[in-house]
Amino acid sequence: MKILSFTLLVAVLLIMGSCGSYKIALNDPVWNDNVPYAVEGRMQTVIQKKPLRFAEFQTTMVKTSWRKTTRQYEDIGGFVTGQYNKLAAVLYEQSNSSRRFILTNNKGQEAKVLTFDKVRASNYLLGNKVEINLDYLLRTLGLDRRQTENSYYVQVFGPGGERPWELLLDNDAIELNPKNYAGYFALDPDHYYTIRPVNKLMGKNGPSSFPVGHVGYEVTNASGHAVAAVSLLGKTSVYLADDMEPDERFLMADLCAALLLHEPGSDFDRGINN
Secondary structure, eight states, X not given: OHHHHHHHHHHHHHHHXXXXXXXXXXXXXXXXXXXXXXXXOOOOOSSOOOOOEETTEEEEEEEEESSOOHHHHHHHHTSSOTHHXXXXXXXXXXXXXXXXEEEEOTTSOEEEEEEEEEEOGGXXXXXXXXXXXXXXXXXXXXXXXXXXXXXXXXXXXXXXXXXXXXXXXXXXXXXXXXTTOOEEEEEETTEEEEXXXXXXXXXXXXXXXXXXXXXXXXXXXXXXXXXXXXXXXXTOEEEEOTTOOHHHHHHHHHHHHHHHHHSBTBHHHHTOOO
């Protein structure tokens, strides 16, 4: 189903491209005067792993796993410590593919990021032996917890952070119902962000939307203010709000990197199994 919707999206882009140039049409006017950062190194391969770069951020380590071997299991299980080590190991064992990377800024700070694709989210909700903390947060906030058996789950450990920020996205809803879907990136009930897929392009006659697929993401904070965005068009780009504090800017860079490395076009999302 995802391949079908992505094919339809490509057809739409080709039609619009024949009529003139286009770019992503973000919802918040804050981006009108914001210059996006070009992305380098998104096309990760097994043989050549160039650093992912944008703005003052870049990856210093990227490891991807499609096969479950004892060595890889121990590697991802040991990437973090404490109670989250167990959850990471269990998720690695049951997800279709996983990735871990380190993102740094120009001050030498590091963030550790774990990603798991095609996760059966219902296995980690309330009442199961291993529960994703984000499920508790969504219940506390009264937000939508419905997930399919095809979810993308991410843990972000910021500099010195012992407790991760968590992202949970429904892959099927992003492709088939982008207009009405929202995912969440949260630490606790007072600190969370909303991620919405963007399904609109800006052409010479204004914005145009399409029923399936998406061309990027827009991120808003708990107050509803736009703080970051990702465009998947062309060579891809990242938008970061100008008024963010350095710590929040780094956090949004972590989130954007996880979204970039998840999208179609990276080997990780193709589900290569050889």
